[in-house]
Amino acid sequence: MSTLRFHAVKETLTRKPLKIEENERRSAIFGSNVFNQATMRQYLTKEAYKSVMDAMQNGSKIDRGVADHISTGMKEWAISKGVTHYTHWFQPLTGATAEKHDAFFETIGDGLAIEKFGGGQLVQQEPDASSFPNGGIRNTFEARGYTAWDPTSPAFIYETTLCIPTVFVSYTGEALDYKTPLLRALQAVDGAAVAVAKYFDKNVKKVNASLGWEQEYFLVDSALVASRPDITLTGRTLLGHSPAKGQQLDDHYFGTIPNRAMSFMRDLETECMLLGIPVKTRHNEVAPNQFELAPIYDEANLAVDHNSLLMDVMDKIAGRHNFKVLFHEKPFAGVNGSGKHNNWSLSTDTGVNLLGPGKTPMSNLQFLTFFVNTIKAVHQYEELIRASIASASNDHRLGANEAPPAIISVFIGEQLTKVLNELEGVTKGKLSPEEKTDLKLNVVGKIPEILLDNTDRNRTSPFAFTGNKFEFRAVGSTANCANPMTVLNSIMAKQLIDFKAEVDALIDKKDMKKDDAIFNVLREYIKTSKNILFEGNGYGDEWQKEAKKRGLSNNKTAPEALKARVSKKTISLFEELGVMNKTEIEARYEIEVEEYALRIQIEGRVLGDIARNHVIPTAVRYQNILIENVRGLKDIYGKDFKKYAKEQLELIQDISGHIEAINSGVTKMTNERKKANTIEDSEKKAVAYCNKVKPFFDDIRYGCDKLELLIDDELWPLTKYREMLFTK
Ligand code: ADP
Ligand code: MG
Numbered sequence: 200m201s202t203l204r205f206h207a208v209k210e211t212l213t214r215k216p217l218k219i220e221e222n223e224r225r226s227a228i229f230g231s232n233v234f235n236q237a238t239m240r241q242y243l244t245k246e247a248y249k250s251v252m253d254a255m256q257n258g259s260k261i262d263r264g265v266a267d268h269i270s271t272g273m274k275e276w277a278i279s280k281g282v283t284h285y286t287h288w289f290q291p292l293t294g295a296t297a298e299k300h301d302a303f304f305e306t307i308g309d310g311l312a313i314e315k316f317g318g319g320q321l322v323q324q325e326p327d328a329s330s331f332p333n334g335g336i337r338n339t340f341e342a343r344g345y346t347a348w349d350p351t352s353p354a355f356i357y358e359t360t361l362c363i364p365t366v367f368v369s370y371t372g373e374a375l376d377y378k379t380p381l382l383r384a385l386q387a388v389d390g391a392a393v394a395v396a397k398y399f400d401k402n403v404k405k406v407n408a409s410l411g412w413e414q415e416y417f418l419v420d421s422a423l424v425a426s427r428p429d430i431t432l433t434g435r436t437l438l439g440h441s442p443a444k445g446q447q448l449d450d451h452y453f454g455t456i457p458n459r460a461m462s463f464m465r466d467l468e469t470e471c472m473l474l475g476i477p478v479k480t481r482h483n484e485v486a487p488n489q490f491e492l493a494p495i496y497d498e499a500n501l502a503v504d505h506n507s508l509l510m511d512v513m514d515k516i517a518g519r520h521n522f523k524v525l526f527h528e529k530p531f532a533g534v535n536g537s538g539k540h541n542n543w544s545l546s547t548d549t550g551v552n553l554l555g556p557g558k559t560p561m562s563n564l565q566f567l568t569f570f571v572n573t574i575k576a577v578h579q580y581e582e583l584i585r586a587s588i589a590s591a592s593n594d595h596r597l598g599a600n601e602a603p604p605a606i607i608s609v610f611i612g613e614q615l616t617k618v619l620n621e622l623e624g625v626t627k628g629k630l631s632p633e634e635k636t637d638l639k640l641n642v643v644g645k646i647p648e649i650l651l652d653n654t655d656r657n658r659t660s661p662f663a664f665t666g667n668k669f670e671f672r673a674v675g676s677t678a679n680c681a682n683p684m685t686v687l688n689s690i691m692a693k694q695l696i697d698f699k700a701e702v703d704a705l706i707d708k709k710d711m712k713k714d715d716a717i718f719n720v721l722r723e724y725i726k727t728s729k730n731i732l733f734e735g736n737g738y739g740d741e742w743q744k745e746a747k748k749r750g751l752s753n754n755k756t757a758p759e760a761l762k763a764r765v766s767k768k769t770i771s772l773f774e775e776l777g778v779m780n781k782t783e784i785e786a787r788y789e790i791e792v793e794e795y796a797l798r799i800q801i802e803g804r805v806l807g808d809i810a811r812n813h814v815i816p817t818a819v820r821y822q823n824i825l826i827e828n829v830r831g832l833k834d835i836y837g838k839d840f841k842k843y844a845k846e847q848l849e850l851i852q853d854i855s856g857h858i859e860a861i862n863s864g865v866t867k868m869t870n871e872r873k874k875a876n877t878i879e880d881s882e883k884k885a886v887a888y889c890n891k892v893k894p895f896f897d898d899i900r901y902g903c904d905k906l907e908l909l910i911d912d913e914l915w916p917l918t919k920y921r922e923m924l925f926t927k
Pocket of ligand 2: 413540670
């Protein structure tokens with residue numbers, strides 16, 4: 200039994216929860232704290248409104264004079280809602296969001312004051328940002344960073360502050376955040392996809408990447424969390440014996456949502472409605488006290504912002520309900536971890552989902568084109584995809600309890616496999632009219648029907664086609680989605696550019712018809728990217744062997760996986776597309792490997808502390824009780840005492856054995872840590888932390904968890920798994 204020495208200090212929203220009247224619809228409050236189109240119409244001049252819309256839709260620049268009108272409109276709207284401050288809201292490479300609030304309030308002399316917010320303040324700011332990670336991009340003498348307004352993501356009110364989504368770049372223009380490369384990747388995929396979509400419809404002018412994330416999380420009573428130094432400092436439990444009951448009965452998944460969790464969810468959903476986050480789905484997940492929340496999908500940049508904002512809101516709302524939200528990918532050993540599936544597709548301004556089958560053979564050829572190109576892109580860049588989701592915390596999840604393995608593969612289902620097999624057999628060069636008719640009628644033409652009853656949904660695949668979108672499932676629950684989205688949209692852009700060039704070459708040089716050329720290129724793609732397709736059990740050992748034979752990478756740890764971030768192939772990809780230059784790429788890598796080492800370092804310290812300051816002293820105390828007991832038995836029974844003290848004597852010995860093992864584990868780990876700390880090179884340091892320091896975690900944990908089972912529950916100082924996982 201844990202003694203609760205702590206009362207959790209709760210971080211929560213400053214204002215009271217908004218009560219939605221019983222008969223009020225959610226749609227009525229949706230987006231009411233967002234400077235959206237309806238609000239803009241109300242607060243902006245016609246010219247200013249047009250200018251923002253143009254910037255949103257076509258990326259055009261906003262004139263400085265117009266910016267003044269926009270900022271004034273924003274300010275009036277914000278003040279009407281009780282707002283006093285504004286902030287540029289951005290996503291530095293810490294993964295969290297950053298804000299620095301300034302008041303509208305300004306003095307104008309003679310003891311007078313007004314509320315002011317000019318266009319200049321809206322468009323650009325220079326936060327003192329020298330403490331954000333920059334991977335060496337900014338020298339200390341040039342520590343300036345700039346935030347610049349991103350009009351494609353609308354401003355919103357959070358608490359009493361007007362938040363303006365911005366990019367964050369260095370004085371010399373290098374990206375220091377997640378949003379900048381994402382915006383560039385989205386622009387690249389837009390251009391490349393429009394060019395290909397024009398083969399099928401000349402009217403297409405814009406292609407948007409869409410993202411629908413599914414956020415998994417644990418809810419644990421905040422007082423219980425506060426009693427666990429490991430969760431408080433690292434976000435996960437570093438020790439703790441599995442409870443007698445875990446998730447084996449599957450009684451939590453999709454079960455009735457417990458009352459307290461439900462009241463948290465309702466409160467959260469109301470807040471999301473105000474912020475324009477279109478949350479739709481909520482349910483229990485597989486592990487006890489694990490849940491999921493998913494919105495209706497949106498344009499990728501906005502969806503990324505929404506997810507970042509949501510994680511912050513969840514944290515605060517949880518405080519109101521005496522919960523702590525755990526976003527960590529693996530907060531508890533032995534039960535499922537948390538992911539953040541990224542559902543992704545591309546759609547045109549003419550309203551067509553390019554990854555959704557259509558109604559005519561031609562629109563289905565378009566679908567197949569984008570479908571096969573995605574497979575080819577993933578095959579080509581599987582290592583980079585793996586790298587885009589690599590982190591110290593996701594390492595625990597990939598390949599563990601019901602999570603995708605570290606091998607990237609694509610699942611497409613039996614029916615589409617058949618279609619690809621047929622396409623692989625098409626004639627080289629020009630197709631005969633009969634063959635084309637056959638393809639149109641029997642292969643391409645049948646796609647919508649077969650997808651309707653395509654019900655096989657392989658849950659073990661890291662990247663699965665699910666009817667009208669791909670679902671990237673290996674993304675971790677703590678991740679900023681911008682990272683995987685930048686990679687996915689970039690590789691797709693590159694692939695589509697290559698595809699267009701190949702098709703055009705066949706049309707120009709071989710005098711082929713457009714659809715002949717498309718069939719020819721797709722056939723080759725299917726042949727050369729087959730190795731990435733896998734329909735079997737991704738959790739099985741056979742797949743590990745098979746994947747190796749196929750030459751697919753299997754980078755199990757983050758330091759191994761991250762190397763692909765700076766490979767020649769990656770650098771030329773991002774440079775060609777203008778998504779990131781070499782400096783930006785290398786800086787990010789530096790930050791990521793550094794963060795990896797720091798996280799393992801912190802975990803090592805915390806584990807050492809808990810083992811030595813909590814576990815061992817408790818074990819000694821219990822052992823003393825046993826020793827006292829044995830002495831007493833000796834007093835009573837004299838030389839016969841061993842008959843009565845057999846168990847106690849064994850326990851005393853067992854405890855000593857575990858104490859010895861834990862102590863030597865901590866000592867060895869600490870020595871390895873000291874050695875690792877002397878390594879200058881960040882990459883080598885991360886590798887040392889991964890291969891030399893981290894392996895001791897298991898040894899130390901093993902001894903501690905054994906002691907948890909042996910020692911009197913009254914004495915055990917740490918809240919146990921069963922208490923954290925089953926307290927509702
Ligand atoms: P699950 O994967 O849990 O079975 P669904 O397949 O119904 O759930 O949808 C998961 C997510 O996919 C939802 O957030 C939904 O908004 C999103 N989604 C649906 N269509 C698309 C699309 N075309 N592009 C991106 N995301 C989409
Ligand atoms: Mg899903």
